[in-house]
Amino acid sequence: MARVREMARVGAWPPGAGVGTGDAGAMAEGTFVRIQVRRTGEGVEAVYKVFGCSAAIASASLVTEWIAEGRTLAAADVVTTLDLPLDRAHVAAMVVNAAESALASLRGRELIADSREPRAESREPT
Amino acid sequence: MPPQEAARATMAGPVYMDYHATTPVDPRVLEAMLPWFTERFGNPANRHYQQGWEAGEAVEKARAEVARLIGAQAREIVFTSGATESNNLAIRGVMLANRERGEHLVTVATEHKAVLDTCGRLEEDGWQVTVVPVAADGRVDPERLAAALTPRTVLVSVMAANNEIGVVPPLAEIGRLCRARGVLLHSDAVQAVGKVPFDVDAMHVDLASVTAHKMYGPKGVGALYVRRQKPRVAMAPIVDGGGQERGLRPGTLNVPGIVGLGAAAALARDEAVAEAPRLAELRGRLWTALQAALEGVRVNGSLDHRLPNNLHVSIDGVDGDALITSLTDVAVSSGSACASGRGEPSHVLSALGHGDARTAASLRFGLGRWTTAEEVDFVAQRVTEEVRRLRAMAAV
Numbered sequence: 001m002a003r004v005r006e007m008a009r010v011g012a013w014p015p016g017a018g019v020g021t022g023d024a025g026a027m028a029e030g031t032f033v034r035i036q037v038r039r040t041g042e043g044v045e046a047v048y049k050v051f052g053c054s055a056a057i058a059s060a061s062l063v064t065e066w067i068a069e070g071r072t073l074a075a076a077d078v079v080t081t082l083d084l085p086l087d088r089a090h091v092a093a094m095v096v097n098a099a100e101s102a103l104a105s106l107r108g109r110e111l112i113a114d115s116r117e118p119r120a121e122s123r124e125p126t
Numbered sequence: 127m128p129p130q131e132a133a134r135a136t137m138a139g140p141v142y143m144d145y146h147a148t149t150p151v152d153p154r155v156l157e158a159m160l161p162w163f164t165e166r167f168g169n170p171a172n173r174h175y176q177q178g179w180e181a182g183e184a185v186e187k188a189r190a191e192v193a194r195l196i197g198a199q200a201r202e203i204v205f206t207s208g209a210t211e212s213n214n215l216a217i218r219g220v221m222l223a224n225r226e227r228g229e230h231l232v233t234v235a236t237e238h239k240a241v242l243d244t245c246g247r248l249e250e251d252g253w254q255v256t257v258v259p260v261a262a263d264g265r266v267d268p269e270r271l272a273a274a275l276t277p278r279t280v281l282v283s284v285m286a287a288n289n290e291i292g293v294v295p296p297l298a299e300i301g302r303l304c305r306a307r308g309v310l311l312h313s314d315a316v317q318a319v320g321k322v323p324f325d326v327d328a329m330h331v332d333l334a335s336v337t338a339h340k341m342y343g344p345k346g347v348g349a350l351y352v353r354r355q356k357p358r359v360a361m362a363p364i365v366d367g368g369g370q371e372r373g374l375r376p377g378t379l380n381v382p383g384i385v386g387l388g389a390a391a392a393l394a395r396d397e398a399v400a401e402a403p404r405l406a407e408l409r410g411r412l413w414t415a416l417q418a419a420l421e422g423v424r425v426n427g428s429l430d431h432r433l434p435n436n437l438h439v440s441i442d443g444v445d446g447d448a449l450i451t452s453l454t455d456v457a458v459s460s461g462s463a464c465a466s467g468r469g470e471p472s473h474v475l476s477a478l479g480h481g482d483a484r485t486a487a488s489l490r491f492g493l494g495r496w497t498t499a500e501e502v503d504f505v506a507q508r509v510t511e512e513v514r515r516l517r518a519m520a521a522v
Contacts, residue, residue, distance in 0.1 A: 032522075049520060050520060052445050054447050
């Protein structure tokens with residue numbers, strides 16, 4: 001459980017056009033995860049904040065690492081990789097949900113930004 | 127090297143502050159035990175040759191030591207495999223042997239599972255059980271307990287000190303009211319014996335469970351005190367066999383373990399009085415340091431009526447499982463289950479009315495014979511560091 005002590009990708013970025021944010025859970029319910037993603041050239045980097053048990057923390061650490069590597073996210077893979085007990089599978093799923101929300105949020109913001117750019121034909125010289 | 131320094135030197139690994147879970151065997155106890163594994167291997171049931179009667183004498187010496195520690199007579203001590211068996215034997219044995227007197231027993235919500243589960247099983251089998259709640263400070267109100275007694279109540283079981291929060295109930299007062307009502311009193315005294323004064327006559331206790339490994343003796347051996355007069359407790363065995371221990375606990379005696387229990391009891395009697403204020407001072411040092419360094423930290427249960435070596439705190443904004451996992455260099459127990467739903471919150475904290483198990487970590491610190499001020503300072507520092515780190519990790 002070295003990931004529980006890892007702080008490499010713990011953090012937060014100010015919300016903005018280039019940042020996607022995904023939340024899952026709630027503090028009052030015992031687990032809360034926020035994952036944020038942004039473009040870095042061709043890739044994506046991710047940071048997280050998490051309140052919860054060691055499985056939640058380790059899952060957030062792993063999933064943000066996978067986002068940077070461009071890997072497909074699946075809760076089952078998180079459970080297997082971290083060797084989580086099955087009663088922690090829902091925590092891994094929660095973290096993956098937060099990550100997918102963050103990525104969807106980023107794509108949504110990018111689509112909106114694209115749609116606001118002037119049309120190609122309008123940029124042609126008159 | 128003095129025995130205590132030798133013991134400390136052999137304690138490898140994280141700083142150990144979980145003396146409620148178990149204690150290391152005192153080197154003096156181990157020394158007393160060792161011959162009884164090898165050259166003095168006799169079975170005390172075989173009294174007609176030397177090995178047997180030597181073993182028998184060693185067992186009787188240990189019996190006397192355990193009895194002296196709790197103010198009992200040697201013949202009132204029954205050796206068992208530990209506290210769980212002692213609790214089972216006390217509760218089942220008394221209820222089985224006193225069916226004609228009644229079918230009702232009373233216990234307290236913060237008892238150890240070895241008591242609560244035994245009572246629960248009896249309830250499934252047709253006995254009636256009343257579980258009395260505790261106040262917010264973790265202590266049971268004797269008046270409330272008295273109100274639960276009926277003419278059919280045979281037994282009350284109240285622990286002498288709680289294994290999680292270290293709270294000490296008004297046991298002598300409970301004992302008086304039980305005696306006045308003609309109800310037997312059993313006490314799981316595992317955490318109290320050797321740490322705070324525990325005298326079966328002063329507390330009007332009729333049955334008491336003791337274990338060796340909570341007082342620097344070996345694991346796998348314990349004892350049950352069973353009062354033999356005023357009143358004489360009627361008991362039934364819960365296993366059958368060769369008739370050892372006056373038929374109450376058949377089975378070949380664990381001679382090395384019993385010798386260890388006796389040696390541990392003798393040391394506890396000689397050293398506990400001096401040890402208690404030292405541990406209380408160290409506990410105060412830890413509590414002061416945590417309060418000074420951290421916001422949102424509070425003690426669970428009464429601080430005034432508590433074992434001198436126990437501190438049990440809740441820390442807001444931190445998950446208990448994450449904190450324990452992060453404290454790789456400190457051996458402490460989490461007082462509550464993982465906040466994210468793994469298992470159930472501690473039944474003791476729930477009984478105190480704590481509804482914040484999901485958003486607060488609970489830690490049980492158990493100080494012991496070899497705890498130093500330097501260790502206390504280190505633990506306070508490490509807990510502070512990890513709480514701050516985890517809170518930073520969670521802050522959005």
